Structure formats: C-alpha cells, structure tokens
Amino acid sequence: MSSIDMAGGPPERNPIARLWYDKETRSIIMQILTIVLLLTFFGVIINNAVENLRLLGKTFSFSFLWTEASYDINQHLIEYTSTSTHLRAATVGILNTLLVAVCGIILATILGFIMGVMRLSPNWLINKLVYCVIExxxxxxxxxxxxxxxxxxxxALPQPRGLPDWANFGDLAFLTNRGLFMPSPIFEGGSSAILIAFIAAVGFSWWFKRHAKKIQDDTGRVLPVFWVSVGAIIGLPLVAYLVTGMPIGWEVPQQSTFNLRGGMVIRPEFMALWLALSVYTACFIAEIVRAGILAVSKGQWEASQALGASRGLTLKNVVIPQALRVIVPPLTSQYLNITKNSSLAIAIGYMDVVATIGGISLMQTGKEMETMIIVLMFYLIVSLLISAVMNWFNQRIKLVER
Amino acid sequence: MSSQDQAVQSYAPGEHPDLPAPMLTSGPLFWIKENLASSWLNITLTVITALFLFVVIPPLLNWAFLDAVYVAADRNECRELGSGACWAFVSERFTFFVYAFYPSGERWRVDLAFIMLILALVPLLYDKTPYRGYGLIYACLYPFIAYWLLLGGFFGLEEVETHAFGGIMLNMVIGITGIACSLPLGILLALGRQSEMPVVRMLCVVFIEFFRGVPLITILFVASTMLSYFLPPGSEFDLLLRVLIMVTLFSAAYLAEVIRGGLQAIPKGQFEASDSMGLKYWQSMRLIVLPQALKISIPGIVNSFIGLFKDTTLVLIIGLLDLLGLGKSALADAKWTGLSNEIYLSVAVFFFICCFSMSRYSLYLERKLETGHER
Incomplete structure (x- = not known):
C-alpha cells in the first residue's frame, strides 16, 4: 500500500481504522458486538430473575401443573372438576380458546363475504347501509x-323464570340470559353406523367430483356434482339412521320453576364473545373481500361473458379464483387476529387459556413466570400453525406461471 | 309569448337552444332508477332494506334522543321522566371520565397539555401551516413538555402520581406515547430485518414474530406480573411505565412489518443508485430509501395507529382505569344500575370519532401523495 505515494492519494490509515472502513470486517465486528450485547442483556435479566426468585423463596419448576387446581370452570369440553390438576385446567382453557376461535373464524368468514358482496351491490341503499355498519x-x-x-x-334477554313466548322455540330450545338451551343428542347402540355412512358419503362425493371432472375433460359433459354430493351427504346418513332404527335420541331441556334442566347450553359468555369477535372481524374481512373482487379487472368479466358464461359461472370459475389470490394473505392475518383477540374473554369471564392458567392458576400458585410462559408458547404455536396452513392454501391457489 | 308562437318559431342552423334531457336519463329520477330500481331484484332489495330501516331507525332515535333523559338525580328519576336512554348518568360523570382521579386543582394542566397537543399536531398533519419549520421543532419538544405538565415534580409544578391517571386522559397518554415511540423503533426493526448482517436480521425477525404472535393481553400480563422479576432486586417500576414500554414494543413489531412492505416496494435500482453516488448506508436510507418507503406505507402506518389507539382500552384488564375501565366500574354504582348500554355507547362514540377521523386523514394523505404516480 505504501508504494502508492502520490499527492492527494487515499489517506494513510492505521490497521485498526482500516478494519473499520472495510465493509465486510465492519459487518462482522457489528455482529459480534450485537451478540455480546444480547448475551450480556440476557445474562443480566436471567441473573436478576434467579436472584429475585431466591429472595422470594420461589423455585422455577412446572411441577405445580400436577397439583389440584381447586377451582371451577363453567364451560368445559372435556371432563373437569375442581379436583382436577392445573394441567387439566390449562387444557380446558386451551380447548375453550380454540372453540371460540374456530367458531369465530367460520362465522366471520361467512358474514364478511356476505357484507363484502353487499358493499359492491349496485343498490345504493344496501351499499351505504353496509358501509355505515362497517365503519x-x-x-x-x-x-x-x-x-x-x-x-x-x-x-336484555329474559330470565328462565317466566320465560316469554318469543324466547321459547316450540318447547325445544330456550333463549335466556343464562344461555341458549338446546336439546342434546343421546347416542345409543348403532349410531356409529351413521358416522360410517357420513364418512362414506364424503368419500363418495370426493370421488364423484374427480370422476365428473374426468368425464368433462374427455367428453365435455357436465355432471351435477353439487346436487349429487349434497344428496349423498344428507341422504346416506339419513338412510343409515332409519335402517338402524333411529338410534339417536334427544334430551330436551325441561322447564322447572326457576331454571332449565338438561340438554345442551351455550353460555352467555361464549355467545357474547363469539358474536362480538365475529362481527368485528367480519367488517375487516368485508373490506378485504371487496378489495379482492375489485382487483379483478373488468376485462375478465367481459371476456367471460363473451365466451357465453352466465353471471354465476363467471363468478365461480373466473372472478372468485382470481380474487382469492388477493384475499387470502390479508385474510390470514384476520384469522390470526380473531384467535389472539379471543384472549379478551377474560374481561367477561369466559374461561379461555388466559383466564384459566394465566389467571386463576397464576393467582393460586404464584407461578407468574411458568404460567405466562405456557400461555405465550400456546399463542406462538397457534399463530405459527395458522400461518403455515394459510401459506399452504396460498401456494395452492396462487398463479402458476409457466 | 304563447306556446303556439314557440312551436312555429324557427332557428338558424345550430342556434336551437338545448332541450332538457329526457326525464329518465338525468336528474333525481334517473338516479333513483339507476341506484335503487335497476332490476326487479334491485327493487325487492330496496324495499326490504327500506322496510328494515323503517322498523329499526325510529325506535332507536326515540330511545336515544326523543324519549331520553338528560338531567336527573338518579336512575329512578330517569325512569319517571322518560322511557328512553338515561344520558343524565353520562353527563354527571363526564368530568370524571375525562380526568379520572387527577387532583381537581391541577386539571388545568391536562387541559393545557391537550391544547398544546392540538397545536403540535397542526404543523405535523397539515403541510401548508405557516412557519411549519418552527411548528415541527415544537412538535418534537412537545412530548417533554407534556411529560412535565402531566407528571410535574420539578420547575414549580406539584408532582402527580401515575395512578391518578385515568379516563380519556389515560387513553390519550398511552396512545400518543405508543405512536410517538413505536414509529422510530418500527423503522429500525424494518431496516434490521432487511439488513445484510445475519445476526441483526435474525434478532429482528425473532423480535417481530414474537410480538406479532402473541395477544397484547398476554404481553400486558407479562408487564404487570412477570416483568418485575427481570429487574434488579428491590427496584420499583411504575406500572404505567411498564405498560407504555410493552405497548410501544408491541406496536413497533406491527409497524415494522408495514414499513418492510414499503421497503420491499422500492426498486433495487434506487439502492444501487444511492450506492453509486457514494452515499453511506444511513445517508442513503435517510435521503433516498426511507422517504419513498414511508410514503408508500402511510395508509398501513395510520391503520396500525388506529389499532394501537383502540388497543389502549385493554389496560383495563390489568387494572388501569382508562375510559372503558371507568365506564365499566361506574356500572357498579347502586344509584345508576343497569345503564350499561348508555355508558358503552358513549364510549363507543368517543372512539369512533377519534379513529374515524384518523382513517379519513389517512385517505386524504393517500390521495394527496398519489398525484405523482397518476397515469
């Protein structure tokens, strides 16, 4: 380097400065610094945590999960009593979270698509009404x-005592402020045949769809796939039900003086959480759907019409497949949002994972760190799973460029 | 002039006055035909919607305004005076909902901070403000002034503890601090995620994905229960400050993804051009890349801010009394039982006004910035 000794040449630098001015070595230095800082940070906070735990006389262990929880959970999908373990309580909470998330996703998608299409309606009144609601x-x-x-x-809903007629659906279902009471099915011997018939019907429909596509590709003949599938899926289990001698009974809730007994009940907390989350998310989905349909260029509609396709066929085979490509990525984040927002259940006393393990179990055992780690891990795993599934779906529907 | 004269009058070619358009191709009738009655299906829909509105709107208006009671001492008096909503409760609690437990002699400080906030926002939001440069400097200083005004403790102002904060004021404090702090952090995270240094990139990815993967509620729980374990033993940490830090980190992770979208939309040529001009990394980011990337991501950024402002209500779950928390606890008042609809609707209207105006502003900005790309 020193051989270049011209006036106005690059200034001489000592070796350390030269290292700093080299892009690659500088990047390595920066990264090493980052790692050192990061490790120091984690070292300090872990050290603090250990020290704090020692001062409080607590230990860090998950063994509390196998001790008795001794609190009640009013809605449980699996067997649970107050003598069950904290682990069981956490599982009940996780299942409740998943239940409201899945129900919410289904209802929000349906409502969202309907509202999105209504928002595109040429009818001014409907259009503006939906716009106001969404905003x-x-x-x-x-x-x-x-x-x-x-x-x-x-x-606003009536009490079970002295239920008015409008809340009584033919003495079968009752809408009260303690929840929606419905008949619950009782499965007797032979009801497994119905399940088998249902699975067989779904399998048949899948095969028939492939078969119909093959026939259409070969001969151009269009088979009525939709009606045949619907007929099979409803008809086969119905036949099985009748043939096996109607093995499913119904336990109808009974009205007593003060309360309703028996049957199935959808609790008011679940109803409130489910409806509120679904409507809120549906409004976001509606805007996504609207944007997606508008993103399909008008030429696609016209081209499809020029080929003689009806409006329904155009929507089904031309517009919606293209709109889905725009819709799916933001829809994923809405599904994630509904799952994460279901944690607000704690505000109204619906026992989801945050309210059980992250709420009551935390208070009872004083294991702040362990319980919060479980809750955070659960949400991270669910988020990653939903992202993975939707990415897979997105891959399937995306434009295949040849 | 009689009509017969008109009929025989002749005009030179091209001099005939324009006739009005046929009735069904312009004007209100045409509009009705196009928008409400273009087909039988459309007519049916119009009739059903109109019937629905007719059934729903008048009772709602009656409840909310005509039969409502605005001044009353308690709930029973409300019920005697009218059958509609009981707004007397809301008006009685109004000052409480705004200032909560802030000492009544010091409330002028909250008012002043609010007025100064509006003065700081004008030059930020509207680029034709006179003396905008000074306005921007003032806007940068505002957070410190507001901190001094609200908390006090030095320069002659009496100190106010943070647990006296509540109501609308608390929502504003959390929302504005979150917005002001998360934007720079979000930009740094977005740049870090695009960085060529694998360690920095991994760090940013893990940070962003963690905060986006868990609900804000759990993060607030961490702030209220678990965070104190990681601090040196014996140190006390204000709950509001912990919440502010967590809300900022949470919001920064979302902003980072929005800004990353903007960064990815910048053509590679821009990076290469700034490199070839000899700009250093931070110079090229500051002068070339970020101005373009931020401009593209403005709608997303404002949407995140709206989300953040709505999320400030979640602090009620860890026991901070924001507007919604105060409303919820006010329901327990024995004098005013069963008025949840009135309270919640008033809170809803407050949030609607704030968030809707933010989204309108973002639309305005989007349209204004769009002109450069008009084809």
Whole structure:
C-alpha cells in the first residue's frame, strides 16, 4: 500500500481504522458486538430473575401443573372438576380458546363475504347501509363490542323464570340470559353406523367430483356434482339412521320453576364473545373481500361473458379464483387476529387459556413466570400453525406461471 | 309569448337552444332508477332494506334522543321522566371520565397539555401551516413538555402520581406515547430485518414474530406480573411505565412489518443508485430509501395507529382505569344500575370519532401523495 505515494492519494490509515472502513470486517465486528450485547442483556435479566426468585423463596419448576387446581370452570369440553390438576385446567382453557376461535373464524368468514358482496351491490341503499355498519364497527375497540354484547345478552334477554313466548322455540330450545338451551343428542347402540355412512358419503362425493371432472375433460359433459354430493351427504346418513332404527335420541331441556334442566347450553359468555369477535372481524374481512373482487379487472368479466358464461359461472370459475389470490394473505392475518383477540374473554369471564392458567392458576400458585410462559408458547404455536396452513392454501391457489 | 308562437318559431342552423334531457336519463329520477330500481331484484332489495330501516331507525332515535333523559338525580328519576336512554348518568360523570382521579386543582394542566397537543399536531398533519419549520421543532419538544405538565415534580409544578391517571386522559397518554415511540423503533426493526448482517436480521425477525404472535393481553400480563422479576432486586417500576414500554414494543413489531412492505416496494435500482453516488448506508436510507418507503406505507402506518389507539382500552384488564375501565366500574354504582348500554355507547362514540377521523386523514394523505404516480 505504501508504494502508492502520490499527492492527494487515499489517506494513510492505521490497521485498526482500516478494519473499520472495510465493509465486510465492519459487518462482522457489528455482529459480534450485537451478540455480546444480547448475551450480556440476557445474562443480566436471567441473573436478576434467579436472584429475585431466591429472595422470594420461589423455585422455577412446572411441577405445580400436577397439583389440584381447586377451582371451577363453567364451560368445559372435556371432563373437569375442581379436583382436577392445573394441567387439566390449562387444557380446558386451551380447548375453550380454540372453540371460540374456530367458531369465530367460520362465522366471520361467512358474514364478511356476505357484507363484502353487499358493499359492491349496485343498490345504493344496501351499499351505504353496509358501509355505515362497517365503519362504525371497525372504529370501535373490540373489547367494547364484547362488553356491549355481553351486557345486552345478560340484561336484555329474559330470565328462565317466566320465560316469554318469543324466547321459547316450540318447547325445544330456550333463549335466556343464562344461555341458549338446546336439546342434546343421546347416542345409543348403532349410531356409529351413521358416522360410517357420513364418512362414506364424503368419500363418495370426493370421488364423484374427480370422476365428473374426468368425464368433462374427455367428453365435455357436465355432471351435477353439487346436487349429487349434497344428496349423498344428507341422504346416506339419513338412510343409515332409519335402517338402524333411529338410534339417536334427544334430551330436551325441561322447564322447572326457576331454571332449565338438561340438554345442551351455550353460555352467555361464549355467545357474547363469539358474536362480538365475529362481527368485528367480519367488517375487516368485508373490506378485504371487496378489495379482492375489485382487483379483478373488468376485462375478465367481459371476456367471460363473451365466451357465453352466465353471471354465476363467471363468478365461480373466473372472478372468485382470481380474487382469492388477493384475499387470502390479508385474510390470514384476520384469522390470526380473531384467535389472539379471543384472549379478551377474560374481561367477561369466559374461561379461555388466559383466564384459566394465566389467571386463576397464576393467582393460586404464584407461578407468574411458568404460567405466562405456557400461555405465550400456546399463542406462538397457534399463530405459527395458522400461518403455515394459510401459506399452504396460498401456494395452492396462487398463479402458476409457466 | 304563447306556446303556439314557440312551436312555429324557427332557428338558424345550430342556434336551437338545448332541450332538457329526457326525464329518465338525468336528474333525481334517473338516479333513483339507476341506484335503487335497476332490476326487479334491485327493487325487492330496496324495499326490504327500506322496510328494515323503517322498523329499526325510529325506535332507536326515540330511545336515544326523543324519549331520553338528560338531567336527573338518579336512575329512578330517569325512569319517571322518560322511557328512553338515561344520558343524565353520562353527563354527571363526564368530568370524571375525562380526568379520572387527577387532583381537581391541577386539571388545568391536562387541559393545557391537550391544547398544546392540538397545536403540535397542526404543523405535523397539515403541510401548508405557516412557519411549519418552527411548528415541527415544537412538535418534537412537545412530548417533554407534556411529560412535565402531566407528571410535574420539578420547575414549580406539584408532582402527580401515575395512578391518578385515568379516563380519556389515560387513553390519550398511552396512545400518543405508543405512536410517538413505536414509529422510530418500527423503522429500525424494518431496516434490521432487511439488513445484510445475519445476526441483526435474525434478532429482528425473532423480535417481530414474537410480538406479532402473541395477544397484547398476554404481553400486558407479562408487564404487570412477570416483568418485575427481570429487574434488579428491590427496584420499583411504575406500572404505567411498564405498560407504555410493552405497548410501544408491541406496536413497533406491527409497524415494522408495514414499513418492510414499503421497503420491499422500492426498486433495487434506487439502492444501487444511492450506492453509486457514494452515499453511506444511513445517508442513503435517510435521503433516498426511507422517504419513498414511508410514503408508500402511510395508509398501513395510520391503520396500525388506529389499532394501537383502540388497543389502549385493554389496560383495563390489568387494572388501569382508562375510559372503558371507568365506564365499566361506574356500572357498579347502586344509584345508576343497569345503564350499561348508555355508558358503552358513549364510549363507543368517543372512539369512533377519534379513529374515524384518523382513517379519513389517512385517505386524504393517500390521495394527496398519489398525484405523482397518476397515469
């Protein structure tokens, strides 16, 4: 380097400065610094945590999970009593979270698609009505929706005692402020045949769809796939039900003086959370759907019409497949949002994972760190799973470029 | 002039006055035909919707305004005076909902902070403000002034503890601090995620994905229960400050993804051009890349801010009394039982006004910035 000794040449630098001015070595230095800083940071906080735990006389272990929880959970999908373990309580909470998330995703998708299509309606009145609803719902916190709906369900619905006629659906189902009481099925011997028939019908429909596509590709003949599938899926289990001698009985809730007994009940907390989350998310989905359909260029509609396709066929085979490509990625994040927002359940006393393990178990055992780690891990895993599934779906529907 | 004269009058070619368009191709009738009655299906839909509105709207208006009671001492008096909503409760609690437990002699400080906030926002939001440069400097200083005004403790202002914060004021404090702090952090995270240094990139990815993967509630729980374990033994940490830090980190992770979208939309040529001009990394980011990337991501950024502002209500779950928390606890008042609809609707209206105006502003900005790309 020193051989270049011209006036105005690059300034001489000592070797250390030269290292710093080299892009690659500088990047390595920066990264080493980052790692050192990061390790120091974690070292300090872990050290603090150990020290704090020692001062409080606590230990870090998950063994509390196998001790008795001794609190009640009003809605449980699996067997649970107050003598069950904390692990069992956590499982019940996780199942409740998943239940409300899955129900919410289904209802929000349906409502969202309907509202999105209504928003594109040429009818001014419908268009503006849906616009007002969407803007109002979207710009109000979801927690407020949950509290409002919960307040409505608890205060506006009648008490079980002296139930008015409009809340009594033919003595079979009852809508009260303690929940929606419905008949629950009782499975007797032979009811497994119905399940087998149902699975067989689904398998048949799948095969028939492939078969019909093959026939259409070969001969151009279109088979009525939809009606045959619907007929098989409803008809086969029905036949099985009749042939096996109607093995499913129904336990109808009975009205006593003060309360309703028996049957199945959808609790007001679940109803409030489910409806509020679904409507809130549906408004976001509606805008996504609207944007997706508008993103399909008008030429696609016209080209499809020029080929002689009806409006329904155009929608089904031309517009929706293209709109889905735009819709799916933001839809994924809405599904994630509904799952994460279901944690607000704690505000109205629905026992989800945050309310059970992250709430009551935390208070009872004083294991802040362990319980919070379980809750955070659960949400991280669910988020990653939903992302993975939707990515797979996105891969399937995306434009294949040849 | 009689109509017969008109009929025989002749005009030179091209001099005939324009006739009005046929009734069904312009004007209100045409609009009705196009928008409400273009087909039988459309007519049916119009009729059903109109019937629905007719059934729903009048009772709602009656409840909310005509039969409502605005001044009353308690709930029973409300019920005697009218059958509709009981707004008397809301108006009685109004000052409480705004200032909560802030000492009543010091409330002028909250008012002043709010007025100064509006003065700081004008030059930020509207680029034709006179003396905008000074306005921007003031806007940068505002957070410190607001900190001094609200908390006090030095320069002659009496100190106010943070657990006296509540109501609308608390929502504003959390929302604005979160917005002001998370934007720079979000930009740094987005740049880090695009970085060529694998360690920095991994660090940012893990941070962003962690905060986006868990609900804000759990993060607030961490702030209220678990965070104190990681601090040196014996140190006390204000709950509001812990919440502010967590809300900022949470919001920064979402902003980082929005800004990353903007960064990815910048053509590679821009990076290469700034490199070839000899700009250093931070120079090229500051002068070339970020101005373009931020411009593209403005709608997303404002949407995140709206989300953040709505999420400030979640602090009620860990026991901070924001507007919604105060409303919820006010329901327990024996004098005013069973008025949840009135309270929640008033809170909803407050949030609607704030968030809707933010989204309108983002639309305005989007349209204004769009002109450069008009084809």
């Amino acid at each position: 109002f719902v979207r710009n109000v916190p979801v927690l407020l929706h949950i509290l409002l709906v919960h307040g409505l369900v608890v205060h």
